[in-house]
Amino acid sequence: MTSVRTWDLDDGDAQFMAGVTDDTFDFVFSSHCLEHLHDPLEGLTHWLRVTKPGGYVIFALPEEDLYEQGTFPSTFNRDHKNTFTIAKARSWSDRSINILDMLRALPVTAAVEKVELLDETYRYDLPRYDQTMTPVGESGIEVVIRKRSAAEVAQGARQRSATQPSREMRLHLNQYRDDQTTIRASNPDNPPFRNDQDL
Template structure:
């Protein structure tokens, strides 16, 4: 319930969302009632954010959207409704430009479904999610670490965090996302590696010398310039 809105107060305290993740033109998948675009003031590097909801077309395959179109893609509490989470993530990465970021929020299976399947809180849910565990009570559990690995060499995992800061583990079972603060979620950020970087197997800084002034500014160390 209003998971994007809940996330804003947390995200504005994390510089990556302002300076790296929500930069340029984005796509907001399945979020027509709580769009990220409402918070452009909080993320000033976000120049635009297109909503893509059911009225616009298929949410899993994004049919009609060209490859490498958006600087970032955002999806909050929609992946659990897809026929195939892995296939959805592949297409969400497909429309992302190389170097861009895919930001996904999903319900954590222990905090949201709380050991019950089918879901007691939302009958539209097809899957449950865990960042990683060797055994799950859920017959439809999706292990996110394994899923990102299956996306291939262009998928660089930048963030995988269980959001339990506002969750109350001692309360009896109920849907805590109905409260104004409860997230009960996992946040995942995947960067789409440019092809040369993916082939090389890593992200490396460019070659080139630093001036003595640059070194001093960065480190506080003075370097003698060669005489000649």
């Protein structure tokens, strides 16, 4: 069973994690928290520390151009300590944090699985307005990090299971391999993906 625990943050930033031992949780989820920390890298490092190997840290935070929209301190949330971007050579904000740089600074146990701009429902044609107040105004960045095991870190590659899958799974996977071999053997003079004739 997955452990679930929540915290309220204060200006102590990551000190709220001080009483949590390493490798405790299967996952840590944070929605719009890092922007309230004075040192978001410290907070993220602690979240990774308390996550079990093979577990996940998932977080979302506001993207500076979509949420703060060129003004900092933030008009829409005065408690924001920093602004965030996925990767820009230059930012209008003197408190801008490049997410990719922050992720590179994490310990080697951090395997970044996803970094995504959440703007599918953002209305770029509106004047300056807090779109998160609407039901559809995504304005953020989502990141998924998997915590690597010690063996994975040592080998420098994701570990594969040595245990064979169930008979049913082996039947299906071996059939794919057999089908590919049969197709190649039955058509040796016409390799795939060579026919570029007009349709």
